[in-house]
Amino acid sequence: MSALDELLARWRENPDSGTTLALCAFLGNSKQEDLIREVGSTAEAWHKEDGQVMLAVGRMYLDAGLLQEAQAALVVAGKVNQSSASPYRYLGEVLLRRGDAARAEKVLARALQIGGAESDTRMWHDRATVYVALQTRVGMRAVADEIDRTIPKKTSIPPPTFVPDSRPPAPAAPAPEPRGAAPKLPPPPPSVPPPPKLGASLPPPLPPPPAAPLPAFRDELVSEGEIETGRFGRAELETIASPLASLPSSGRSEPPPAPAFSASPRNGSPAAAPRAPAPPVASFDPQTKPRPARADERRDASVDDSPNPAAETILDHLSRVGIYERGGGAAPAWVTPPREKTRGQWLFIVAMVLAAGGGYGGYAYARHVREAKMAEARRLEAEVEKLLPTGKIDDLKKTDETLSRVFDLDSRSQRAAILWLENRVLSALMLPGEPRGIESALARAKTLEIDDSKVAFGKIASFLAEGDLAGAAAILPKWDEKAKSEPFYQLTAGAMLERAGDVRAVGRYQQAFDLDQNLVVARVFHSALVTLELGIETGKPVLDEAVKRLGDGPMARALQGLAWAVGDAPEDLPESTRVPDADREKLPAQLLAIPYVVDAKIAARSEKIPDALASLDKGLRVTATPAMAAWIGQVAIDLGDEELARKAVLRALSYSALYTRARSLASRVALLGGRIDEAKKAIQELDAASPEVAVVRAAAAYESLDPSELESAVAALPRGSHVAQALSVAMGVAMGKAYPTPAAITQMAVPGVPWGDLVGVDAALDTGNLDLAAKITGKWGTRSSTPTYALRLARLLRYQGKSEDAAKASEDAMVAGGITPRVLVERFDCLVAAKDVQGARALLGQYPAVLGPMTDYLKVSLDVADGKAARAKATAARLEPPPDGSPLLYTLIAARAFIESGDRRGKPLLGVI
Numbered sequence: 001m002s003a004l005d006e007l008l009a010r011w012r013e014n015p016d017s018g019t020t021l022a023l024c025a026f027l028g029n030s031k032q033e034d035l036i037r038e039v040g041s042t043a044e045a046w047h048k049e050d051g052q053v054m055l056a057v058g059r060m061y062l063d064a065g066l067l068q069e070a071q072a073a074l075v076v077a078g079k080v081n082q083s084s085a086s087p088y089r090y091l092g093e094v095l096l097r098r099g100d101a102a103r104a105e106k107v108l109a110r111a112l113q114i115g116g117a118e119s120d121t122r123m124w125h126d127r128a129t130v131y132v133a134l135q136t137r138v139g140m141r142a143v144a145d146e147i148d149r150t151i152p153k154k155t156s157i158p159p160p161t162f163v164p165d166s167r168p169p170a171p172a173a174p175a176p177e178p179r180g181a182a183p184k185l186p187p188p189p190p191s192v193p194p195p196p197k198l199g200a201s202l203p204p205p206l207p208p209p210p211a212a213p214l215p216a217f218r219d220e221l222v223s224e225g226e227i228e229t230g231r232f233g234r235a236e237l238e239t240i241a242s243p244l245a246s247l248p249s250s251g252r253s254e255p256p257p258a259p260a261f262s263a264s265p266r267n268g269s270p271a272a273a274p275r276a277p278a279p280p281v282a283s284f285d286p287q288t289k290p291r292p293a294r295a296d297e298r299r300d301a302s303v304d305d306s307p308n309p310a311a312e313t314i315l316d317h318l319s320r321v322g323i324y325e326r327g328g329g330a331a332p333a334w335v336t337p338p339r340e341k342t343r344g345q346w347l348f349i350v351a352m353v354l355a356a357g358g359g360y361g362g363y364a365y366a367r368h369v370r371e372a373k374m375a376e377a378r379r380l381e382a383e384v385e386k387l388l389p390t391g392k393i394d395d396l397k398k399t400d401e402t403l404s405r406v407f408d409l410d411s412r413s414q415r416a417a418i419l420w421l422e423n424r425v426l427s428a429l430m431l432p433g434e435p436r437g438i439e440s441a442l443a444r445a446k447t448l449e450i451d452d453s454k455v456a457f458g459k460i461a462s463f464l465a466e467g468d469l470a471g472a473a474a475i476l477p478k479w480d481e482k483a484k485s486e487p488f489y490q491l492t493a494g495a496m497l498e499r500a501g502d503v504r505a506v507g508r509y510q511q512a513f514d515l516d517q518n519l520v521v522a523r524v525f526h527s528a529l530v531t532l533e534l535g536i537e538t539g540k541p542v543l544d545e546a547v548k549r550l551g552d553g554p555m556a557r558a559l560q561g562l563a564w565a566v567g568d569a570p571e572d573l574p575e576s577t578r579v580p581d582a583d584r585e586k587l588p589a590q591l592l593a594i595p596y597v598v599d600a601k602i603a604a605r606s607e608k609i610p611d612a613l614a615s616l617d618k619g620l621r622v623t624a625t626p627a628m629a630a631w632i633g634q635v636a637i638d639l640g641d642e643e644l645a646r647k648a649v650l651r652a653l654s655y656s657a658l659y660t661r662a663r664s665l666a667s668r669v670a671l672l673g674g675r676i677d678e679a680k681k682a683i684q685e686l687d688a689a690s691p692e693v694a695v696v697r698a699a700a701a702y703e704s705l706d707p708s709e710l711e712s713a714v715a716a717l718p719r720g721s722h723v724a725q726a727l728s729v730a731m732g733v734a735m736g737k738a739y740p741t742p743a744a745i746t747q748m749a750v751p752g753v754p755w756g757d758l759v760g761v762d763a764a765l766d767t768g769n770l771d772l773a774a775k776i777t778g779k780w781g782t783r784s785s786t787p788t789y790a791l792r793l794a795r796l797l798r799y800q801g802k803s804e805d806a807a808k809a810s811e812d813a814m815v816a817g818g819i820t821p822r823v824l825v826e827r828f829d830c831l832v833a834a835k836d837v838q839g840a841r842a843l844l845g846q847y848p849a850v851l852g853p854m855t856d857y858l859k860v861s862l863d864v865a866d867g868k869a870a871r872a873k874a875t876a877a878r879l880e881p882p883p884d885g886s887p888l889l890y891t892l893i894a895a896r897a898f899i900e901s902g903d904r905r906g907k908p909l910l911g912v913i
Contacts, residue, residue, distance in 0.1 A: 015042050017053050024056040028063025036064050051081030063155055070094045085114040089121045097147050099140030101131035109440040129436035377409040384419050391521030393586045399423050417445045425461040429495050430588035438462045453482040457492040464496050472496045487516035501626040501659030520549050532627040536567040554583040558591045561598040589624035613641050626655040633665045640751035645669045664692040671754045674788030676700050691718050698727040699755045703820050705887040726756035733763045736888030749776045761792040787818045803833045837866045860897035876901035
C-alpha cells in the first residue's frame, strides 16, 4: 500500500484537521477529481470554521483547476480568518484566472493592506490592475485567456515528499526489579515499520494498526479465585488493562493492541493455565466509568483490599505496568526535598537593574528609529507635493517610487494616502491608456478614515476612468459645496466637463489654479481648452502665461504650436518650438495630438496634401477630448478630405453625443459634400442664431433660388470670417447683380470655405470664364459625382459643347431629395441640347410644382426646339415678364422664351441682366 493510500485510509477513519491538511497537499496535482471533491466536501462539513483547513482546500482546488470550487472555499477561509492575507491573495489569483480582473484587483488590494507584501501578491495585483481595462473592452474570457498564456498555472501547495525514518530504534526500557516472583513482561511483538515522514509539512497522525480483539467487560469484579480456577485467566485481565493504560492521546476510538503477557501469581504461586480469550466486543468506549463494586463482591485474601494500601504495594503495581521504575525517576511526593541554598538579594536587584536598563535602551533605540523613519517619510511627502502639480510626465512617474517608499516608512500616513490618490488621478487624466489604482487609493483613504470631501475628486476620476460621464456628472452636485475649496476636485471636475464637451470646464480649471497657484497642470488644460473653444484671441494670453510657468520643455512647445496652428500665422513655425518625435511621449493626453496637427499644417503649406492628411490621421487616433477631435476635423475640411473629417466628427461624438461643435462640424462635412438635407439634420438642435445654422440656411436658399431667405441668412453670417466669404457674395451671383473678381473667386473656391467652390464656379460660368471654372472643377476629384457638384460640371460641359457628357452629369444631379429649380433647368437644357424633346417634355410634366412659373417659359423654348413656332408664339403671348428682383436664372429663362418666340419683350429683359 502506498503512503497516499495509507494516508487516505486514515483520513477516512478520522478526518481530523492534520490529516486533511496533509491530504490536500497530495491531491492538488493528482488529477483525481472525484477524490478531490470528496476531500473538499468533507472538509467543508467538518472544518468550516477552521481557516487554515479551508485555505488548504481552496489551494487544492486551485491546483486541480476547479476554479469555482476554489473561489467558494477561499471566500469561507477569508471570512473565518480576516487578519490573514493568504486567503485574499489566492482568491485574487482565482478571480483573475476566471477573468474577473476588477474584483481581483480589489481582493488583492485588500491582501496588500492586511500585510501580504510578498512579491507574488504585488505581481498579481499589478496584473489585475492592468487587465481591468481589457475586461471592460473585450470581456472576462479575454482576460482569462491572457492570464493562461502569460502566467501558466503553478502548484499552489508543493506536494510533500516521503522520507524514510533512518533513526535507530530506541533501546528497550530496563525491566523492573522483581520482588519475589514478580511477572516479567515478554519482549514486544515485531513493530510495524515506522511511517514515512512528510517533508516540509505537518506530518499526519500514525495509521492505526489492526485492531486486536478485546475481551468483553463484565459488570462485576473478577476475584483471584476465578483466575486460579480458570474462570477468567490473568492473561485476559492483562489484555484488558493494557489497552486502558496505553490509549493514544489523539482521541481515536480504536485503541492499539496491547502485547499479551503471562504473569506469575502473587507470592510466588505457579502461573495460571492459559485460557482461550473471551469473544471480542463490537465497540469499546474508553470513557465508560466502571460501576462501583458491590458489598458481596470479594477478592481473594491474598489481595490487599485495605482502603490505604502500603506504599510498597502501590510501587509494586506501578512497576508492573511500566509507570514506575525502581531506582530511577524523581523522588516520591511524600519525601521531603533537601533545602536549596537561595541566591543573595543583591543578585536579584542587579538583574532587575540590568533588565530595566536594557528595556529602556531598547525602547529609546526603537523610538529613535521610528522618529528617523517618520522624518524621512515627511521629507519624501514634501518632495512628492512639489512634483505632482508640475504637469510633467517624468515628474509624475518619479512620484510612484517615492510614494512606495513613503508607505514602507509610514503605512498609516493620511498625507501620503491623499498624495497617492492625486498621483493615480493625474495618471488617469494625463497618461494615455487605461488608468489603474484609483479604487485601491480610495480604499486606503477610507481605511485611514480620511474625510470624504478631501477624496471626492478620486470618486469623480473613478467614473471618468470607466468612461461613465453620466455617473461622474451625477455626483458633482453632491460635492460641489463640500469640496469647492479643494484644487484637485476642481481640476477633476473640469476634466470631466471637458470630456463631456461642456464649456463650463474652463471655469473649473480657472478655480483650480486660483486655489493653488502651483497647480501648473490646471493652467495647461485651461489654456488649451480656451484656445480651442473660444479662439486664439481669447486663448493667446492664457497660453503665454502657461508657457511662462512651464519653461522650456515639450509641453511649452506643444502649446506654442497650438497657438500657431489655430491662429494660422503667416510666418513659419520656429524650429525651436517644434516637439521632436522622441519627446512626444512626454506630453499629457490632452496635448498629444497637437504636434501631429502642426506637422499637417506645415505639410499643407508645402502643398504636400497626402503627408498632411497622414499626420492628421495620426493625431486623430491620440485625441483625448472632443474639442481636439473637432479641431482636427476642421483642419481636414480645410484640406478637402471629407472622409477624415467625418471620422473626426464620429470621434468627437463618441466622447459626447451632445457636443455642439461636433454637430456644427457634421453640418460642415455635409456642406463639403454638397448634401443640403444632411446639413439641415445636423443643425436641428443647434442655436438658430449660431453661424453654422446661418451657413446651412444660406446654402439651401442659394440652391433653391429663394432670395428673401438667402438675404436673411446672409445677414446672420459673421462679418469678415472665412465662413461668410463665399455666401456673402452669393446674393449678388444669384441675382446677377454683382460678381467677384477672378482672384476673389480663386481665393474662396477652397474646401475650407462653405459653398465657396460652388458659388465660385457659378460666378465663373455666369461671367463666361470657362477656364477658371474648369480649373476649379478639376480639383473636385470623386466629389464630381455628388449632385450639387455634378450640376455645375454638367453646365460647364454643355458650355463646352460636350452634350453627351453634360447629359450624363445632369443625370447624376437628379437624385431624390436634391431636386431644385437649378437642377431641373440644367437637366432640361441638357436634354434639349441632346435633341431629346420627349425626355424634356416628360421632365416638365413630372416636376411642375418645383419649377413653378418657370414651367411655362420652358414649354415655349421646348415648342421652338420641336419646330412648333406658332404654338410657342401663342403661349409666350399669354405670359408676363418676371417681376423685378427675380433671380438671374428666372430672368434668363423668360428672356430666352420671349426672344425664341419672336416676342419683343425679350430685349428689355436682356438689359436687366
